[in-house]
Amino acid sequence: MAELFLGFTSGPGGFRKYVVIKRILPDVRDNEQFERMFLDEARITAAFNHPNIAQVFDLGQEDDGLYLAMEFIAGQNLNQITSACLRRKQQIPIGFTLSVARDVCMALHYAHTFTAPSGEPSPVIHRDVAQKNIMVTYDGVVKLLDFGIAKAKGSLERTSAGTVKGTTGYMSPEQVRGDKLDGRSDLFSVGVMMHELITGARLFAGKDERDEMVKILEAPVPWPSHVAPHVPEGVSKVVMQALERSREKRFANGRDMARAIEAVAGRLLMDSDHRAQLMRELFSERMAATRALLESAEGTANGAMVDKAKKALRGDDGPYLPERVDDSTPQNGVSAVPRKPARRAPATGRQPAVADTAKTKEPPSKLNNALWGLLLLAILAGGGYGAWRLAVVLNANVEPDPTEIRKLPTSAAPALPEFREATAAKRDGGTGVAEAETPASDASTQVVNADVETPLGPKEGRNRGGTKAERTSEPRVRGNGKLTLVVKAENVDVYEGDNKLGRTPMANKVLSAGTHTLHIVGSDGRRRPLEVKIRPNQTTRFVLEDLP
Template identity: 70%
Template sequence: MCPDSGVPAEGFPIDFYRGERIGKYEVVTQLSVGGMAELFLGFTSGPGGFRKYVVIKRVLPDARDNAQFERMFLDEARITAAFNHPNIAQVFDLGREDDGLYLAMEFIAGQNLNQITGACLRRQEQLPLGFTLSVARDVCMALHYAHTYTAPSGAPSPVIHRDVAQKNIMVTYDGVVKLLDFGIAKAKDSLERTNVGTVKGTTGYMSPEQVRGDTLDGRSDLFSVGVMMHELITGARLFAGKNERDEMMKILEAPVPWPSHVAPHVPEEVSKVVMRALERSREKRFANGRDMARAIEAAAGKLLLDAHDRAALMQDWFAERMSATRVMLESADGTTNGVMLDSAKRALRSDDGPYLPERKDIPTPSNGVAGMPRKPSRKVPAAAAPRKASAAVEGTPQPPESKASNVLWGLVLMGILVGGGYAAWHLSKVLNETVDEKDASALRTLPQHDPNLPVYLGPGSGPPTDAGNTETPAKVSGGEDAEGSRSKEAASARPVKGRGKLTLLVLPEAEVFRGKKRVGRTPMFNVAMPAGEHDLTIVGPDGKKRMLSVPISAGETTQFRLKLAEIPER
């Protein structure tokens, strides 16, 4: 719901801070408490019923005598207050009271990427590739703005974030991406001078130069984006270790698997973008965030989701938390009863996990920290021949051929045999293309234009009984039906006058064809098609062809959500 700097403030009744004033802001509730600061939901009022909600960050009493933290706090306010970018959370106000320094920041109704991946894991779903790519593209553009920031005086004043990670990237319920927390950002003229060799940031997402304590530029943040993309695409942590030292060693030396080798549904062009961002030599990475954003767009093509599409997914994943947020905001009027407030509090402060599991196929380098090489390079088997780079991401490192791929699959199999935990299970699930059948009866609808989205639960289930939904469900075709009315030579579509739209989700993601023409890759939103009944060919990661019949009505949007395993093979 808001930027989070710590753990929920459990143990206090929800009205413990209600009515307290911090500067000109009235507190609704405390949101969380971290090691140095606490967060509150508050608002400021004005004539005519004006009300603006904000998140207030206040320094804790124990940290008020910490001069270094106070300088960092002031740096965060000074740096980000001047920013004006749609994908960067805004800072509105800075003040000091007897209770210490405080910041008033943009209230963001949404969830961070840790919470989003946790929601998908709980539902045993893959985070849609198009969702990950579109979020990464927007983060790259936000970083490019910060890296090339020019002060009002006209003087260049670049800002390096230094802590780009899932916890600091939020997606609002309206589908807007927001980069948070420039609390340890390094501005050109920052008041807080970092000592040589000091390491700041989230360990598993640091760049190699950040681990070594070298001077940083914007390409360090782009490495962190590459880590984030790799993890969200493959469903496992990339540089997780037993402790910070292990993670730093992996960042410097551990081999990095190609995303397309771990998750076969990932296009090779997307893998090239990720691997170029993860080059240990910064000179080989993208020159700036804008270049990386353009490369993501070129590699993703029609996979990219826009804000409307992301909003539909967020509303599906977090309907309960959205309702709780509304209750919390409405409670500022003092008309909400205590039972509803307590329920909203529990919903908003519930566990955000499970988080992504540790990958089991990346060993920790054996040499000690004292022997860290200054410029380690990625180890590639001598027999591996590089593939030709595409024009979109020229200069991107190329994947090893089948030898390295066989090694990777061997590691996956070994992980399964020895009980390698969730990561190995997840990879085997992707490779064997299975879908948990226990979710078949619990398919949720995806809110789009019509909230009464039709749901197909299996052959013979018939149309939905919801009277509010007039659309006809898709028909899964496995050859001739009971009456033998459909022949193999049947036309792929029987159009009538007019055009409609199709929204189709298939889990896991799959390619969709109408006749010999490729329609796109799921999830697909609002794809224009001629009115009539269409026989679509669905090709999943296993390469098998499946047949799905969908009716398209003129001027309407037909919407379906299916499991790939439920669609019979052609």
């Protein structure tokens, strides 16, 4: 219903403050309903003062109608962030989603329990919580936007009987039915948003708005941890409680939901610095375009720069989250209890790996049987999460490797650990035990789980006295090998120099034969070195239990 402009106010000594000017579109300026909604938004949000809610500074009227002066937010909304990740064929980090949802819940709690300056309780229900109305700034700050259809005490606009307001697909069941709303309705919408971002697919998508509303009331809701097995079970429980169709079973308020997210997220939760790092990776071009527009307001940018900036900011944000493929059917057309469908890989916008049809016709090899046996033992031991990570690798079209999988214990690590590839040597007719060599000058070198056993050269290994034997110089190796890398604690980015190789779990990454020094970057932003030795026509596998 409105159009936006970039504006600024200036003063003595070079003072300048940028704002967004929001005006009702010319073709609806005579619509009294839109005007009342516009005035409600100004009145409601002008009184708010919360770091996670976009501020309104001024309401005025010119010859061409009403306008709002609002906080200028340099950032992108969650739809745009999702699209950027899909274009890169990567998932939104779960820690990013959890931290954004936590901040949105706190912003909603502030609105739901708002008290006017006079001391009178004035609760505000947003009614339109969705990805499009949640922004993350380039500094990593979360902002809840657009209280234009918010339900508040003393609102000028009244919802007509038989109509609903909000974004279909994100409404609560009581909102769809037209029942009286409270803050728990917004928390249902947060649950929908969380489910979609961590599973990579729409939850209540339909062929039209009516179909989406029916699904909100009746369609079974799959557990996120069953659609995307990398999601911790505790996180899945929080999402499912928010998505309870009976509001009495949901969280009592936004603060309780925010605390529950913090409790189950643990180390996964991203702070603003880590969110800012992700935003810089995804939107470097748009950040430059925003700077160019701000410089144009100061008269320091030429016309060509401004036109290029506008084109970059108006670029297509697609692709968007795909519709979820639901293979479950509700009983008698209605299912009020979430049903758990069969496990399948998380939807990330990527094309699934295509199996070699010639190989699928062959009976499973002894190696595959042994690996699946290992997977089964891991499940029985209670390591369901780690077992899934291994299953990702085993199912990722990995070529048969005659080497035997071996594991080493993981030792404690200091602030700046150094990873080394584990090796194994057959000694005096022995079976060959996988070891990790620690440089004598650095007793704190991190030992990792290594899944490759490689015969050593004639001088490699250790002598009988227990001291290190001097290694022969390694001959130059030609050809390519493959690297498979899994980090059980979290998904991490893997770099070689400034070149990003991918994100874990990473299977069958082709690298030139020889020794490579990689860097692993976790959610804390630290770069950890990992030295790997790639051998021609072989697959080197690493399974890291945790990041120090």
